[in-house]
Amino acid sequence: MNELVVVNNLTKVYEKKKIALDHMNLIIPRGKIIGLLGPNGSGKTTLIKLVNGLLTATEGEILINGSQPGPESKSCVSYLPERTYFQNSMKISELISFFTDFYKDFRPERAKMMLSNLGIHEDARLKTLSKGTKEKVQLIMVMSREAQLYILDEPIAGVDPAARDYILKTIISNYNENATVLISTHLISDIEKVLDEVIFIRNGRILLHDTVENIRECKGKSVDAYFREVFAC
Amino acid sequence: MLGKLLKHEWKAVWKVPMLLIGILMIMAMVAGFTFVLPVWDSEWVGLPLSGVMLIMLFYFTIIAVSIGITIYFAVRYYKNMFTDEGYLTHTLPVSARQLLLNKVITMSAWNLIAIVAVGLSLLLFGGITLWALMPKDSSFAREVIESFAEAIEGWPEALSSPYMKGFTGFCISLLLMVLSGSFSGTMMIVGSINLGQMVRKHRILGSIGAYFAINAVIQMFNMMVMMPVMFGVENSVSRWEGDMSPFPMFTRFYMIMTVITLAAAVGLYFMSEYLLRRQLELE
Known part of the structure; x- marks a missing residue:
């Protein structure tokens, strides 16, 4: 079974009848790095939240590894939200012990090595760190798991170009060949070189799901250029 | 998993309520020790009044600590479950039941601890008051102690x-x-x-x-x-x-x-x- 995530007829309607996802169908395979791309309000974050069980679908279903979002799926999905979500009062060492306790696939030695590479002390409390460093800590914790699916929502949005390179390097060097990485971002040119496939979303519908190679061959342009053409205002 | 949730929850929360309970105990002692001070016999009304104020302060601390612990846990529950922190809470590989039970057990236990702490603070206040009054009015203190002893002795009857x-x-x-x-x-x-x-x-x-x-x-x-x-x-x-x-x-x-x-x-x-x-x- 090569399908990791299967989305069937998924619809999400918020209050005041705002349709965020409109009868979406999607299959996410194993072993790929996939870019989830679309303009603001296209439904990227809604889809990600639904996969993680943080929202309730209005209609349709999501199957991750054959099961609906729940404890089983959460044990194989490693999710990085687009916000700082750890308790500020915690020390990094406490976070490591927290992740070790709850995620069987968490590798504390890997997290410690990455923290040491970046010169971040394990004894530091999160509230003493800058926003950029907090984001790096979050990414390190998420990528230190041997998950089957990594979902990274805007992982490089708030950091400087040097940190972006580090983050991309971390993503590529830490995911295993059978796992899939789903990255949602606006900064396509920065991540294009690491992507295998892209998914374009507009108004809660899938506009395109293709390999990067195909887009380059058939359209004769980069994903970034094609994105600008498709979503031109 | 519930055991792990409880372990981390307990580790994260114990400091604030314990600090509040500590303040309550200190206030109980302060209020009790006012009876040692020579303020009650003073002719200037301000001194006995300040003693009364300290005892009143102890009373208000009991209320403040009880409400403070409740508010602390309410805010923590809201933050953990429904704000940014919820992104971690709800992506843990645990069921909604385990998440809820963890919170309910911890909060209920701290509610009980707070009730016991209030009781202990009253005992502490009473004990110190009795001890403080003994040198001043030994007959009163002796009477209280004897009444207690009599009550315990005559209890079965x-x-x-x-x-x-x-x-x-x-x-x-x-x-x-x-x-x-x-x-x-x-x-x-x-x-x-x-x-x-x-x-x-x-x-x-x-x-x-x-x-x-x-x-x-x-x-x-x-x-x-x-x-x-x-x-x-x-x-x-x-x-x-x-x-x-x-x-x-x-x-x-x-x-x-x-x-x-x-x-x-x-x-x-x-x-x-x-x-x-x-x-x-x-x-």
């Missing part, structure tokens, strides 16, 4: 007297009420916050509104059930005889209140679990 009938049942009902009160108090907070999340645009306001609404419904139900019991009590009082024990009446009161609040708490628990499992919407 007193228990068998007709006006103490049902005392054991009364104590059990009181204990049950305190225990169920810790759980139902927790569920009032948890249930209100969960229900408040249904008001998507004004979640905090929704939670506060839900708290008052749930409280009003429980009070109304309490009144409806208590009314016939009250009439029964009135009849008993009109037929009152000197050797009748008041305890069975209180026991009945407490048991009814316990059953009502417990039933409401259980209802709120299942509603909360349903809302977390089926209606979760993180912003």
Whole structure:
């Protein structure tokens, strides 16, 4: 079974009848790095939240590894939200012990090595760190798991170009060949070189799901250029 | 997984309530030690008044600590479950039931600890007061101690007297009420916050509104059930005889209140679990 995530007829309607996802169908395979791309309000974050069980679908279903979002799926999905979500009062060492306790696939030695590479002390409390460093800590914790699916929502949005390179390097060097990485971002040119496939979303519908190679061959342009053409205002 | 959740929850929360309880104990000692100070015999009214103020401050600290612990856990529950921190809480590989049980058990336990701490602070205050008064008025202190000793000595005999009938049942009902009160108090907070999340645009306001609404419904139900019991009590009082024990009446009161609040708490628990499992919407 090569399908990791299967989305069937998924619809999400918020209050005041705002349709965020409109009868979406999607299959996410194993072993790929996939870019989830679309303009603001296209439904990227809604889809990600639904996969993680943080929202309730209005209609349709999501199957991750054959099961609906729940404890089983959460044990194989490693999710990085687009916000700082750890308790500020915690020390990094406490976070490591927290992740070790709850995620069987968490590798504390890997997290410690990455923290040491970046010169971040394990004894530091999160509230003493800058926003950029907090984001790096979050990414390190998420990528230190041997998950089957990594979902990274805007992982490089708030950091400087040097940190972006580090983050991309971390993503590529830490995911295993059978796992899939789903990255949602606006900064396509920065991540294009690491992507295998892209998914374009507009108004809660899938506009395109293709390999990067195909887009380059058939359209004769980069994903970034094609994105600008498709979503031109 | 519930064990791990409880371990991390306990580790994260113990400092704040313990600090508040520490302050309460210090205030109990300060209030008790005012009786050592030579302020009570002063002719200037300001000095005994300041002693009274310190004792009053202890009284207000009891209220502040009880409310403070409740608010601390309510805010923590809201933050952990429905703000940015919820992105970690709800992506842990645990069920909604385990998440909820973890919070409910921890909050109920701290409610109980707070009740015990208030009791201990009163004992501490009383003990220090007695100790402080002993050198000043040894006969008074001796009388108090002797009365205690007499009461303990005569306890078995007193228990068998007709006006103490049902005392054991009364104590059990009181204990049950305190225990169920810790759980139902927790569920009032948890249930209100969960229900408040249904008001998507004004979640905090929704939670506060839900708290008052749930409280009003429980009070109304309490009144409806208590009314016939009250009439029964009135009849008993009109037929009152000197050797009748008041305890069975209180026991009945407490048991009814316990059953009502417990039933409401259980209802709120299942509603909360349903809302977390089926209606979760993180912003």
